Amino acid sequence: xxxxxxxxxxxxxxxxxxxxxxxxFNTLRPxxxxxxxxxxxxxxxxxxxxxxxxxxxxxxxxxxKILNNGLHEKKEEDKxxxxxxxxxxxxxxxxxxxxxxxxxxxxLTIPFARYVVMHQNELAFPFRxxxxxxxxxxxxxxxxxxxxxxxxxxxxVGSTSLINEAELLCIYQSAFVQLQVPVVIKVNSRKxxxxxxxxxxxxxxxxxxxxxxxxxxxxxxxxxxxxLKERGIADEGIWQIEKVINVTGNNDEKLAAYSDIMQHSTxxxxxxxxxxxxxxxxxELMGGNGPTASNIVVDISxxxxxxxxxxxxxEVVCNHPDVKMGSIGGGGRYDDxxxxxxxxxxxxxxxxxxxxxxxxxxxxxxMFPKQLAEGTQVxxxxxxxxxETYALNILQRFRADGIAAEVYPDAAKFDKQMxxxxxxxxxxxxxxxxxxxxxxxxxxxxxTTGEQKLLSVxxxxxxxxxxx
Amino acid sequence: xxxxxxxxxxxxxxxxxxxxxxxxFNTLRPxxxxxxxxxxxxxxxxxxxxxxxxxxxxxxxxxxKILNNGLHEKKEEDKxxxxxxxxxxxxxxxxxxxxxxxxxxxxLTIPFARYVVMHQNELAFPFRxxxxxxxxxxxxxxxxxxxxxxxxxxxxVGSTSLINEAELLCIYQSAFVQLQVPVVIKVNSRKxxxxxxxxxxxxxxxxxxxxxxxxxxxxxxxxxxxxLKERGIADEGIWQIEKVINVTGNNDEKLAAYSDIMQHSTxxxxxxxxxxxxxxxxxELMGGNGPTASNIVVDISxxxxxxxxxxxxxEVVCNHPDVKMGSIGGGGRYDDxxxxxxxxxxxxxxxxxxxxxxxxxxxxxxMFPKQLAEGTQVxxxxxxxxxETYALNILQRFRADGIAAEVYPDAAKFDKQMxxxxxxxxxxxxxxxxxxxxxxxxxxxxxTTGEQKLLSVxxxxxxxxxxx
Numbered sequence: 007x008x009x010x011x012x013x014x015x016x017x018x019x020x021x022x023x024x025x026x027x028x029x030x031f032n033t034l035r036p037x038x039x040x041x042x043x044x045x046x047x048x049x050x051x052x053x054x055x056x057x058x059x060x061x062x063x064x065x066x067x068x069x070x071k072i073l074n075n076g077l078h079e080k081k082e083e084d085k086x087x088x089x090x091x092x093x094x095x096x097x098x099x100x101x102x103x104x105x106x107x108x109x110x111x112x113x114l115t116i117p118f119a120r121y122v123v124m125h126q127n128e129l130a131f132p133f134r135x136x137x138x139x140x141x142x143x144x145x146x147x148x149x150x151x152x153x154x155x156x157x158x159x160x161x162x163v164g165s166t167s168l169i170n171e172a173e174l175l176c177i178y179q180s181a182f183v184q185l186q187v188p189v190v191i192k193v194n195s196r197k198x199x200x201x202x203x204x205x206x207x208x209x210x211x212x213x214x215x216x217x218x219x220x221x222x223x224x225x226x227x228x229x230x231x232x233x234l235k236e237r238g239i240a241d242e243g244i245w246q247i248e249k250v251i252n253v254t255g256n257n258d259e260k261l262a263a264y265s266d267i268m269q270h271s272t273x274x275x276x277x278x279x280x281x282x283x284x285x286x287x288x289x290e291l292m293g294g295n296g297p298t299a300s301n302i303v304v305d306i307s308x309x310x311x312x313x314x315x316x317x318x319x320x321e322v323v324c325n326h327p328d329v330k331m332g333s334i335g336g337g338g339r340y341d342d343x344x345x346x347x348x349x350x351x352x353x354x355x356x357x358x359x360x361x362x363x364x365x366x367x368x369x370x371x372x373m374f375p376k377q378l379a380e381g382t383q384v385x386x387x388x389x390x391x392x393x394e395t396y397a398l399n400i401l402q403r404f405r406a407d408g409i410a411a412e413v414y415p416d417a418a419k420f421d422k423q424m425x426x427x428x429x430x431x432x433x434x435x436x437x438x439x440x441x442x443x444x445x446x447x448x449x450x451x452x453x454t455t456g457e458q459k460l461l462s463v464x465x466x467x468x469x470x471x472x473x474x
Numbered sequence: 475x476x477x478x479x480x481x482x483x484x485x486x487x488x489x490x491x492x493x494x495x496x497x498x499f500n501t502l503r504p505x506x507x508x509x510x511x512x513x514x515x516x517x518x519x520x521x522x523x524x525x526x527x528x529x530x531x532x533x534x535x536x537x538x539k540i541l542n543n544g545l546h547e548k549k550e551e552d553k554x555x556x557x558x559x560x561x562x563x564x565x566x567x568x569x570x571x572x573x574x575x576x577x578x579x580x581x582l583t584i585p586f587a588r589y590v591v592m593h594q595n596e597l598a599f600p601f602r603x604x605x606x607x608x609x610x611x612x613x614x615x616x617x618x619x620x621x622x623x624x625x626x627x628x629x630x631v632g633s634t635s636l637i638n639e640a641e642l643l644c645i646y647q648s649a650f651v652q653l654q655v656p657v658v659i660k661v662n663s664r665k666x667x668x669x670x671x672x673x674x675x676x677x678x679x680x681x682x683x684x685x686x687x688x689x690x691x692x693x694x695x696x697x698x699x700x701x702l703k704e705r706g707i708a709d710e711g712i713w714q715i716e717k718v719i720n721v722t723g724n725n726d727e728k729l730a731a732y733s734d735i736m737q738h739s740t741x742x743x744x745x746x747x748x749x750x751x752x753x754x755x756x757x758e759l760m761g762g763n764g765p766t767a768s769n770i771v772v773d774i775s776x777x778x779x780x781x782x783x784x785x786x787x788x789e790v791v792c793n794h795p796d797v798k799m800g801s802i803g804g805g806g807r808y809d810d811x812x813x814x815x816x817x818x819x820x821x822x823x824x825x826x827x828x829x830x831x832x833x834x835x836x837x838x839x840x841m842f843p844k845q846l847a848e849g850t851q852v853x854x855x856x857x858x859x860x861x862e863t864y865a866l867n868i869l870q871r872f873r874a875d876g877i878a879a880e881v882y883p884d885a886a887k888f889d890k891q892m893x894x895x896x897x898x899x900x901x902x903x904x905x906x907x908x909x910x911x912x913x914x915x916x917x918x919x920x921x922t923t924g925e926q927k928l929l930s931v932x933x934x935x936x937x938x939x940x941x942x
């Protein structure tokens with residue numbers, strides 16, 4: 007028999023990993039709830055037709071499709087049709103409903119839009135939901151990129167108020183403070199990117215400019231300028247963009263400078279107003295006093311890829327000298343997402359937490375709480391016979407007091423039992439031998455210090471609880 | 475555009491449903507942890523070869539298979555081979571690796587066995603794990619049967635001690651007491667079913683007898699007797715089985731009577747000893763006093779289908795006159811599960827919680843905690859202008875005190891805002907108008923009683939917390 011394995015790009019999560027991942031989810035969930043967001047879960051499978059055409063051509067190719075069942079039960083004429091469909095699938099990137107009708111969830115946004123449209127009459131708008139579930143993509147696996155990974159999204163649909171943007175900034179702050187991850191939150195507006203194309207007098211080049219600007223972090227201004235030139239932006243335009251890029255100062259100073267440069271661009275003025283209003287709301291939420299948190303930074307080079315955003319956009323990066331990691335969260339405002347499924351005119355705004363990357367950052371910073379690793383705190387040694395009965399009699403008293411405990415299930419050799427406890431990393435061992443049983447007491451051994459004490463069960467429980 | 479929908483047999487979980495499901499998982503998880511079980515999560519996808527042949531012919535057919543990606547990128551000669559493979563798939567129930575290499579998890583047991591074999595050198599045995607994840611089966615959907623559903627399993631591998639069986643009974647008791655679901659836990663041993671075939675002098679008929687006995691609840695003894703006859707059991711044998719079925723009394727009395735009838739069957743004696751030892755261990759764990767919990771019942775007709783069990787088996791049914799529901803949990807001892815992947819001689823025992831059915835039972839009994847439905851407790855009305863600023867200033871104070879709160883994001887008409895709060899089922903509305911703002915106070919309106927009071931923010935928070 008060949009050795010068993012798991013598919014490329016997927017992962018088993020060991021007990022220690024599950025506990026750490028749960029810690030992240032259990033930190034985020036109550037924050038979403040405090041902010042009035044409601045949990046939603048959608049099926050792992052969607053109808054393929056729900057997903058295709060929503061993620062671009064590349065996305066369509068990366069969707070995992072589920073083979074229809076019962077192919078061999080088809081009638082002979084249907085088998086002939088099926089073979090013709092297979093020929094189409096083989097000749098181009100095409101998904102035949104005869105071959106596959108269902109696919110695995112590719113993100114949480116499209117299923118959310120689909121849910122809102124299906125339940126529009128029951129829902130109270132604005133509808134705020136959060137969702138923490140795995141998604142699947144047939145991407146080439148590489149370090150930090152998996153074929154099954156977790157997304158964690160919070161969105162509000164049905165309100166254009168910038169209070170929503172400000173609330174989502176508060177959620178980011180609150181989450182990363184609690185997770186003890188220092189971050190910078192970059193904000194921008196798609197409208198400022200549109201304004202750049204207007205001040206270059208090339209309004210149809212917005213996408214080209216966005217794509218080039220998105221690379222500023224990686225290739226610097228000279229690289230971006232070259233790319234802009236290749237993409238057909240005139241020197242005069244590039245010079246205008248350089249003026250914008252060179253603006254420095256705090257957020258208010260930057261926005262004032264942009265106002266000046268973009269005074270003739272309608273979308274520029276709109277974008278600036280939206281950003282300054284969002285920051286003002288944020289400040290009011292934070293109590294109204296003092297400057298905007300210094301870790302929220304207006305960054306005009308922020309582009310957030312080629313997606314559906316139309317207004318304010320946001321991205322979170324870890325701000326620690328030892329951590330090299332791209333974005334660990336991002337989001338923005340989008341118009342008309344539900345329009346894809348026939349419900350027009352519903353504006354939305356959302357943010358996403360990159361759970362797998364956040365996990366890696368917390369691991370790198372050593373910020374996972376120590377007690378997460380523990381699991382079982384006490385193992386009761388099994389000396390067999392009457393001592394086994396005694397062990398079973400006292401076992402539940404530990405659990406009743408909230409101490410995770412187990413008895414070694416067999417009266418195995420003492421060494422074997424201690425080896426097990428050691429390998430499991432169990433902190434305390436309880437030894438109920440003849441002497442202890444006759445005195446109705448136990449010996450408690452601390453695995454770290456090696457110290458051993460004769461105690462009553464109640465004292466033993468007290469001692470363990472005191473050490474937690 | 476056609477109306478969006480979700481695949482047959484799958485479900486969206488609304489906010490209220492997610493909270494109730496979380497309540498079940500959050501009840502079970504700490505119990506498993508208290509008993510020293512460790513969390514494990516395996517990928518949604520397994521290599522198809524890991525799953526095929528493990529669930530019988532019917533099971534193989536019901537596995538959801540994932541279509542290989544990039545078919546159109548194959549070389550021409552590979553496409554020719556692919557067409558030949560497709561012909562095989564169409565002619566019989568066969569899964570070609572050219573078409574599908576991966577499949578969705580069908581249960582949690584086989585992935586667990588696969589994990590144990592892959593990590594046998596790192597794990598400390600006995601290894602106790604729990605796992606709560608969805609599984610997928612291409613079964614025909616019907617009421618209460620879904621194509622995506624949740625399993626929740628706890629297993630111990632690497633120990634033959636019956637203390638494990640007793641601990642799992644304790645876990646069942648503890649879980650259903652906490653969930654407030656009255657249950658009967660039926661126990662039996664596969665060895666007693668083997669003994670029935672021995673006392674009929676037809677040891678090769680064990681499976682036939684098991685299949686027939688499994689139907690006792692549904693078709694009664696006359697039905698079972700007829701089926702036994704059809705399956706070739708002689709009248710003398712059927713009469714022996716009837717004697718066993720007719721045994722009544724408490725567990726000790728039943729086991730004593732079986733001892734008598736099965737005294738010449740080695741497996742019968744073994745099975746009886748195992749059951750009585752398991753029950754004795756259970757009693758010792760429960761403090762050693764009093765009779766065995768009256769809701770644990772030895773039931774010789776319990777068979778648990780045609781699976782891999784070899785020793786003690788167990789099944790949980792809801793014991794409430796208003797609830798008609800089959801088994802809501804079950805499990806048993808199996809030998810050599812990891813042998814499927816090349817690791818021989820590792821005995822295991824496990825139990826499973828039927829989360830979807832348990833959900834339905836708790837719903838039917840009305841036992842979900844009332845506060846689960848709530849979500850947002852307070853909505854702050856948005857009166858716009860300076861009052862909006864005042865609303866934002868006080869909003870975070872509620873959240874800082876653990877009260878889920880939201881502000882209506884737009885200064886919409888009062889009626890519209892109240893309609894929203896009402897539809898959401900929000901218990902309290904805070905009204906920060908001109909008067910309130912000038913006094914640095916708020917009006918708190920209780921949606922249930924209609925009562926409205928002018929309070930400071932601190933009093934307001936105190937009043938809401940007192941009502942929780």
